Each structure stands twice: as C-alpha cells, then as structure tokens.
Amino acid sequence: MPYVEASVRRRQFIAAARTALAAHGVAKTSVRVVAAEAGAPLATMQYVFPSKEKLLRAVIESVVDDIAQVLAESAVTEGGLASAIRQGLDAYWGRLVRNGRELQLLQYELTMYALRTAGHEDLARHQYERYAAVVADWCRRAAEGAGETVVVSFDHLARMIVAGVDGLTLQYVCDPDDARAREGLESLMKMAKGLAGV
Structure with missing residues (x-):
C-alpha cells in the first residue's frame, strides 16, 4: 500500500x-x-x-468549517449587519438545511451522543461554542465594516441567532414545510435586527 x-x-x-x-x-x-x-x-x-472522541471532535470541526465557509462565501458584510444576517441565513438555509437533511441529523446526533456519554459532554459545549463564535465573528465584521454599533454583545447576538436557527432547523427536519420555514426565517431576521438595536 x-x-x-x-x-x-x-x-x-x-x-x-x-x-x-x-x-x-x-x-x-x-x-x-x-x-x-x-x-x-x-x-x-x-x-x-x-480515540473516538478525537475523531468526533474533528467531525464537529469539519461541520462548523462548512458552516463558516457558507457564511464567508455568501454573507457580504459590507452592507451592514441587517443585510449580512439576511444573506447569511438565506445561504445557510438553502445550502445546509433545505438540501442537507443528513448533515442536520448528524449535528443533532453528535450533540445528543456527547451529552449522554460520560466524559464527552465537552464535545457538545465545544460544538455550540464554535457555532456561536463563527456567527459572532461574521456579525462583528458586518457591523464594524459599516460603522454600526449594537446594544448587545456580538456573542449574545450570535447565541440568539444560533438558538433560533437551531429551533427552525429541527422543525424543518421533522416536517419539511418550506413556506413555514421561510416565515420563521423572516421572523428570526427581524428579531435579530431588533435585538442588535443597530
């Protein structure tokens, strides 16, 4: 060989x-x-x-890297925070949720496995810390690039966006309804913009 x-x-x-x-x-x-x-x-x-733990951590990193790449390629941060949130969520949904059911199931299963397996709990924490860090960085670049200020921390804003996307994604995986998902995404974008208080 x-x-x-x-x-x-x-x-x-x-x-x-x-x-x-x-x-x-x-x-x-x-x-x-x-x-x-x-x-x-x-x-x-x-x-x-x-070890299996090291492999699972590497898989989580690769999934997060996929998300980061989608955001980097499609969320144009020059138009300010609201525009970046819209473009980023639209791209994420189109490329990684609507056409990526298996990837979403894998993410949830990795999280549940980590939480239920003694000694692996930090994998789930690491997974969500990375998701939030990617979104916070993208939000920060968008706002600062446009000279905008926000009333909450970028970390808090990112965690709320991740929580909203997580809930909408789980609903969609259970019952793929494109119209309902679109309505949910629009509401999430409005809530994120309101929370940011640009």
Missing part, C-alpha cells in the same frame, strides 16, 4: 466518518467502521485518531 501523508489521511478519515455517521449513527460508528469506509488499515486509523 502506498504511503499517504497523515494530513491527507486525516481528511479522508473525517470524510469517511461523516459518511459512516450519517449511515449508521454515532453509537454504531466505531473507528473500525470508519477505517473500513476509508479503505485504510485500522492501525493507520488509530494512529491518526487514537
């Missing part, structure tokens, strides 16, 4: 883990299952990710 750099293997294993997790769920996805999905020896898998 040809040598493959650890950084390349790492990306392969994360992609394989996401596929396996979506197909089998967190509880039934072991490092052995991921190694098989990646077509790599178990020893190599264990060298790159010595």
